[in-house]
Amino acid sequence: xxxxxxxxxxxxxxxxxxxxxIQQKPVVETLSTGVSEVDALTGGLPRGAISEIFGxxxxxxxxxxxxxxxxxxxxxxxxxxxxxxxxxxxxxxxAAGINFDRLLWIRCGGSxxxxxxxxxxxxxxxxxxxxILDMADVxxxxxxxxxxxxWYRFRRTVENKPTSILVMSExxxxxxxxxxxxxxxxxxEWSQASIEQSNVVPMxxxxxxxxxxxxxxxxxxxxxxxxxxxxxxxxxxxxxxxYRAS
Amino acid sequence: xxxxxxxxxxxxDLSLPEFAYGFSPVVEEAGxxxxxxxxxxxELLFGSAYQLVxxxxxxxxxxxxxxxxxxxVNVAIAANPxxxxxxATRLKGITxxxxxxELTCLGEFPIDALEFSLVNIEKKLADELFETxxxxxxxxxxxxxxxxxxxxxxxxxxxxxxxxQLAAGKTERHLKVKQPDxxxxxxxxxxxxxxxxxxxxxxFARLLNQLCATLNAYALAxxxxxxxxxxxxxxxxxxxxxxxxxxxxxxxxxxLLLLEIEKQPPQAAVKAVAITCDPVxxxxxxxxxxxxxxxxxxxxxxxLARLAKLVGDxxxxxxxxxxxxxxxxxxxxxxxxxxxxxxxxxxxxxxxRQSAIANRKSLGFRMFRPPLRAVVQVExxxxxxxxAWDKQRSLYGKVVNVAxxxxxxxDWWRDDRWARDEWDVAVETGKPGSERQAIYRIYRExxxxxxxxxxxxx
Numbered sequence: 001x002x003x004x005x006x007x008x009x010x011x012x013x014x015x016x017x018x019x020x021x022i023q024q025k026p027v028v029e030t031l032s033t034g035v036s037e038v039d040a041l042t043g044g045l046p047r048g049a050i051s052e053i054f055g056x057x058x059x060x061x062x063x064x065x066x067x068x069x070x071x072x073x074x075x076x077x078x079x080x081x082x083x084x085x086x087x088x089x090x091x092x093x094x095a096a097g098i099n100f101d102r103l104l105w106i107r108c109g110g111s112x113x114x115x116x117x118x119x120x121x122x123x124x125x126x127x128x129x130x131x132i133l134d135m136a137d138v139x140x141x142x143x144x145x146x147x148x149x150x151w152y153r154f155r156r157t158v159e160n161k162p163t164s165i166l167v168m169s170e171x172x173x174x175x176x177x178x179x180x181x182x183x184x185x186x187x188x189e190w191s192q193a194s195i196e197q198s199n200v201v202p203m204x205x206x207x208x209x210x211x212x213x214x215x216x217x218x219x220x221x222x223x224x225x226x227x228x229x230x231x232x233x234x235x236x237x238x239x240x241x242x243y244r245a246s
Numbered sequence: 247x248x249x250x251x252x253x254x255x256x257x258x259d260l261s262l263p264e265f266a267y268g269f270s271p272v273v274e275e276a277g278x279x280x281x282x283x284x285x286x287x288x289e290l291l292f293g294s295a296y297q298l299v300x301x302x303x304x305x306x307x308x309x310x311x312x313x314x315x316x317x318x319v320n321v322a323i324a325a326n327p328x329x330x331x332x333x334a335t336r337l338k339g340i341t342x343x344x345x346x347x348e349l350t351c352l353g354e355f356p357i358d359a360l361e362f363s364l365v366n367i368e369k370k371l372a373d374e375l376f377e378t379x380x381x382x383x384x385x386x387x388x389x390x391x392x393x394x395x396x397x398x399x400x401x402x403x404x405x406x407x408x409x410x411q412l413a414a415g416k417t418e419r420h421l422k423v424k425q426p427d428x429x430x431x432x433x434x435x436x437x438x439x440x441x442x443x444x445x446x447x448x449x450f451a452r453l454l455n456q457l458c459a460t461l462n463a464y465a466l467a468x469x470x471x472x473x474x475x476x477x478x479x480x481x482x483x484x485x486x487x488x489x490x491x492x493x494x495x496x497x498x499x500x501x502l503l504l505l506e507i508e509k510q511p512p513q514a515a516v517k518a519v520a521i522t523c524d525p526v527x528x529x530x531x532x533x534x535x536x537x538x539x540x541x542x543x544x545x546x547x548x549x550l551a552r553l554a555k556l557v558g559d560x561x562x563x564x565x566x567x568x569x570x571x572x573x574x575x576x577x578x579x580x581x582x583x584x585x586x587x588x589x590x591x592x593x594x595x596x597x598x599r600q601s602a603i604a605n606r607k608s609l610g611f612r613m614f615r616p617p618l619r620a621v622v623q624v625e626x627x628x629x630x631x632x633x634a635w636d637k638q639r640s641l642y643g644k645v646v647n648v649a650x651x652x653x654x655x656x657d658w659w660r661d662d663r664w665a666r667d668e669w670d671v672a673v674e675t676g677k678p679g680s681e682r683q684a685i686y687r688i689y690r691e692x693x694x695x696x697x698x699x700x701x702x703x704x
Binding site for chain 2: 105
């Protein structure tokens with residue numbers, strides 16, 4: 001019986017060629033996030049795919065974006081930030097170690113449509129290592145109204161390219177198109193020492209304020225990782241085999 | 247066959263090569279008053295060689311208004327350009343030297359008359375050779391040509407042999423043709439003015455195609471393209487495309503030009519179009535094997551032009567920090583992917599920078615532009631409750647933690663001076679009593695006491 005089944009399989013494979021072969025998926029190349037803990041958890045941002053980071057304000061999204069940009073720009077990658085609401089802070093970015101010579105910053109002045117068009121142009125130009133679509137200040141309900149075809153278009157454009165797209169938002173909006181989704185949550189820890197310093201009024205010159213939130217916000221936040229399975233009409237391999245046996 | 251034209255008395259403002267181009271496109275300048283032309287194939291235009299040289303001699307005597315030189319010329323025709331030069335410079339009028347009869351014509355010329363520069367011999371060495379020949383009793387071309395070649399080679403070396411071949415009229419060489427200077431400009435005048443961009447794009451395409459073909463022929467590229475449009479209202483509209491890297495792809499030029507014209511269209515119909523470019527050497531780069539790929543320069547330029555059309559030039563580029571303490575002080579420069587020396591230089595410092603980044607605790611900050619006007623309730627000198635809103639964002643809540651103030655002032659001598667007290671506040675953003683907080687930077691203007699939210703830590 002088993003032999004007959006095998007012979008049938010061989011016969012089918014001979015008649016229909018590659019259609020009945022299980023394709024070996026190539027190893028997914030990744031781009032480090034610059035945060036070793038996140039890299040250990042996720043393996044880095046997948047190239048040729050969409051990744052998404054979402055979470056509320058002060059959850060560490062921008063810190064993670066800076067960390068990714070710092071890592072990528074110092075490793076000779078050309079990066080682009082499509083800034084929907086013009087919130088990118090160059091001073092903080094420089095402090096995070098981002099090399100501005102490898103960074104293209106596009107300010108869209110609040111126009112979501114322009115942001116998507118700009119991202120589309122960048123993806124079609126090719127050669128960018130990391131393209132970030134920063135929609136973190138776009139309201140959740142507005143972000144959810146973005147039609148799926150845009151995300152499918154992006155996903156299709158970067159397929160088999162070394163570009164990684166990162167979408168930053170307040171709420172999940174890329175649906176099934178994101179290969180990697182990071183949900184940041186939690187409350188930033190506040191240093192008690194900073195409150196005691198509040199009576200001190202330094203004069204004239206700007207002062208460093210590193211003690212205010214005790215460094216990296218990411219350290220205190222929780223991260224939830226979810227991955228998309230490859231699209232397939234079958235839920236798992238057993239179901240696929242059952243289909244073939246029938 | 248080669249014809250040499252030697253002008254006896256040439257005015258300073260007349261050009262003998264220009265005169266010679268009237269007879270043949272292959273012209274070699276052999277001195278200030280001597281040119282050699284290749285007359286092969288000119289029979290259909292001028293008839294026989296005799297008719298040609300007669301025509302040359304006649305036209306040279308004509309006034310300059312008729313394209314003449316206003317001077318008599320010596321013309322010599324020979325199978326060898328060097329023989330023609332010797333004959334034209336030494337013999338008056340028109341001279342024909344048949345192939346194989348060179349010595350019959352030139353044999354009695356003195357040995358000093360040899361044009362040694364034609365066989366690449368320096369004057370000092372030539373003087374030494376002439377002195378040696380005089381000591382041997384060699385006085386004429388014929389005497390020199392009669393010497394055995396092996397003996398000349400043993401005693402005078404290869405230079406002597408070359409000089410002997412020149413005297414015998416047996417040298418073989420091609421003319422060093424003087425190429426006219428290339429013109430990297432194209433222009434067209436239209437019969438009817440064009441009112442729309444689409445028909446104009448066809449004109450641009452044709453001109454750019456020809457321009458890039460010229461650049462390609464000379465193995466050159468350009469990094470600056472200038473378009474001059476003559477308009478119907480007798481004004482002109484000039485646009486200049488400055489490229490970060492030299493290119494010569496006419497399709498890219500056309501797209502960039504159309505985007506530029508769309509951005510700033512002419513105010514009237516176009517009557518004439520002229521395109522010029524600055525030729526430069528093309529860029530040659532060798533990318534590293536392990537260096538990530540960067541966008542192709544031509545594609546990147548095109549993408550940047552399209553993005554500039556979409557969001558505006560001022561909203562596109564690489565950020566540059568300004569040398570000031572002023573909050574949120576930056577400018578935007580043109581985005582250029584550096585390569586070559588800059589890339590190598592950067593790679594040397596990459597290791598240091600990477601290690602510095604690994605040890606750095608980056609604190610993300612999102613800047614609100616413009617700052618959000620806020621209403622802040624102050625209790626015992628500290629912010630206690632905040633409410634702020636605009637079209638895009640809003641912020642309401644109780645301040646649960648606060649740090650500050652930090653006073654910053656600067657540029658007090660200028661109209662746009664700043665003076666403010668900054669606070670970092672943690673605001674309860676969820677339901678009352680929930681732990682959900684967000685941290686914002688707020689500040690109070692010292693001159694008017696107004697509160698603003700500058701951004702939030704994220």
